[in-house]
Amino acid sequence: MDTIFALATARGKSGVAVIRISGPLAHAAAGKLGGCTLSARGMTLRTLRDDAGEVLDEGLILSFAAPSSFTGEDVAELQVHGSVAGVAGILSALGRIEGLRLAEPGEFTRRALENGKLDLAQVEGLADLIDAETEAQRKQAQTLFAGALGRLAEAWRADLIRAAALIEAVIDFADEEVPTDVTPEVTALLDKVEEDLKAQTAGVRMAERIREGFEVAIIGAPNAGKSTLLNALAGREAAITSEHAGTTRDVIEVRMDLAGLPVTLLDTAGLRETQDAVEGMGIALARKRAEAADLRVFLAEDAEDLEVPFQSGDIRVRPKADQRADTSRAVSGLTGEGLDWLVSEIGDTLSQRSASAGMATRARHKAAMERALKSLFAARSVLANGPDMYDIAAEELRHAIRALESLVGRIDVENLLDEIFASFCLGK
Numbered sequence: 284m285d286t287i288f289a290l291a292t293a294r295g296k297s298g299v300a301v302i303r304i305s306g307p308l309a310h311a312a313a314g315k316l317g318g319c320t321l322s323a324r325g326m327t328l329r330t331l332r333d334d335a336g337e338v339l340d341e342g343l344i345l346s347f348a349a350p351s352s353f354t355g356e357d358v359a360e361l362q363v364h365g366s367v368a369g370v371a372g373i374l375s376a377l378g379r380i381e382g383l384r385l386a387e388p389g390e391f392t393r394r395a396l397e398n399g400k401l402d403l404a405q406v407e408g409l410a411d412l413i414d415a416e417t418e419a420q421r422k423q424a425q426t427l428f429a430g431a432l433g434r435l436a437e438a439w440r441a442d443l444i445r446a447a448a449l450i451e452a453v454i455d456f457a458d459e460e461v462p463t464d465v466t467p468e469v470t471a472l473l474d475k476v477e478e479d480l481k482a483q484t485a486g487v488r489m490a491e492r493i494r495e496g497f498e499v500a501i502i503g504a505p506n507a508g509k510s511t512l513l514n515a516l517a518g519r520e521a522a523i524t525s526e527h528a529g530t531t532r533d534v535i536e537v538r539m540d541l542a543g544l545p546v547t548l549l550d551t552a553g554l555r556e557t558q559d560a561v562e563g564m565g566i567a568l569a570r571k572r573a574e575a576a577d578l579r580v581f582l583a584e585d586a587e588d589l590e591v592p593f594q595s596g597d598i599r600v601r602p603k604a605d606q607r608a609d610t611s612r613a614v615s616g617l618t619g620e621g622l623d624w625l626v627s628e629i630g631d632t633l634s635q636r637s638a639s640a641g642m643a644t645r646a647r648h649k650a651a652m653e654r655a656l657k658s659l660f661a662a663r664s665v666l667a668n669g670p671d672m673y674d675i676a677a678e679e680l681r682h683a684i685r686a687l688e689s690l691v692g693r694i695d696v697e698n699l700l701d702e703i704f705a706s707f708c709l710g711k
Contacts, residue, residue, distance in 0.1 A: 286306030286308035286309055286383045287385070288383055289302070289385060296366065300370045303360050304360070304361070305353075306356055312382075316331045317329035334376065340364055353391065355398025396692065402430065403692025404432040407427060408427025409424075412428050413711070416540065423493050423644065427644060432648070435479070435483070442472045442476050446469045450469060450677045454674055473663055480652050480659070484649055484653060487646075490643060498549060498572075499547070500578070502582065503581065507603075516616075516625075534549050534572050542633065551573055574592065578598070578629065581597065582602045584602075600625060604620040662677075
C-alpha cells in the first residue's frame, strides 16, 4: 500500500503539532527527515531537515512497528512545535519523498479497519468520540469505540453458529439414529440471542437521541415569556423579546449541554387563533415541532388548554413567577426564579429516558439486528415442524449470522465505507 501522511492535530497555531505517517516507508521517511535510522519501536529527539539540508524544526519522532500500531502498519509520528509555517514546511518535505502521499479523509482509520485493528462499529464510535460535545455523548462513544457492540455481536454469532451446527448434525445423520434431541438446546440458544437483540433494538432510538441530541420544545400562549425563558436558559439573547404578542414567528433553536446530555431548546410561536397569515404559519410549525419533540415544557396556567397533546413525562410550569404571590411550579426568565428547578426537572426526565439506551446507536445497527430477528423468527417457525424442515431452519440461521456480521463490517458494507470515512478529518 501507499505510505500516507497528514497533520493529526488541528490546523492553526498550537503548542504541539502531531504529523502521522503510515505505511511501508513510514520509518524510512521519518528517519530521513531526522537524519537517523529508527528502531522498530521507540522515541528519539531530532532536528528535522528537508532534502536541501535546511532545518525545519526540532521534535520527537515516535516509531511503531506493524501490527502493533493504530493502522496495523509501520507508523511514525512527528511531534513538533505547532507553528503554521513549520508544519507546512514539514508536510511539504514529506510530500517530496518518493512513495509518500497526503492521506485522504479517514484513511488512517480505514486502514485500521482493513487490517483488523477496528471493526466498523468501533470506527463509528471513534467518529462519535471526536464529535462528542457532552459527557453522555463521550461515554456512549467510548463504549462503542472500546468494542462493546462488536463483542456482543460476536457472542450472538457464536451462539447461532452453535445452533446451526446442531441442526446440521441432525441433517447429516438423517438416515441414522441421533442419540440426542437437539431441539431444546437450539431453542435455548435462539431464545437467548432473540432476547438480547430485542433489548438492543428497543434501545436504539434513545441511543440515537444521546448521539444527535434531544429536542425540548417550550410552548405557551403569546406573551407567556417563552423567549425570555429561552434566553435565560441559554445565557444569551438568542430570541427577540417584546411586550407585543406574536413577536416569535419561527422556531428558534438553541443547543446546550443540560445534565451532561445534548439538548436543543425550541422557542415556538405563541399558540392562539389568528387572522395573520404569517403568524398562522408560525403557529402551525410550532405545533408540528412541539408534537415531534422528545419533551415539551408547557409554560401555561394549570387550567389553560394549548391544544397540544400533553404526553407522558412532559412538564407544565406556570409563567411569570416574578408577578405571583404563589411561586410553586412557576418560573421567570426575567428574574431567574424557578430556573434551577426547571433545569433539574428536564435533566432528570431525559436522564431517566437515557437509561434505556442500548449499545447500538445508528439506524444501520438497528436494521442489521432487525434482519437477524426476522431470520430467527423464521428459523423458530420451521423448527416446530420437525427434522424434515431443519435444512430450511439452518439456512435462516445463516441469514441471521450474516446480518450480525454486517453489523460489525465483516460483509456487505463496502457501499457504506466512503460515506462513513468522508466525515473524518485528514489526520484520522
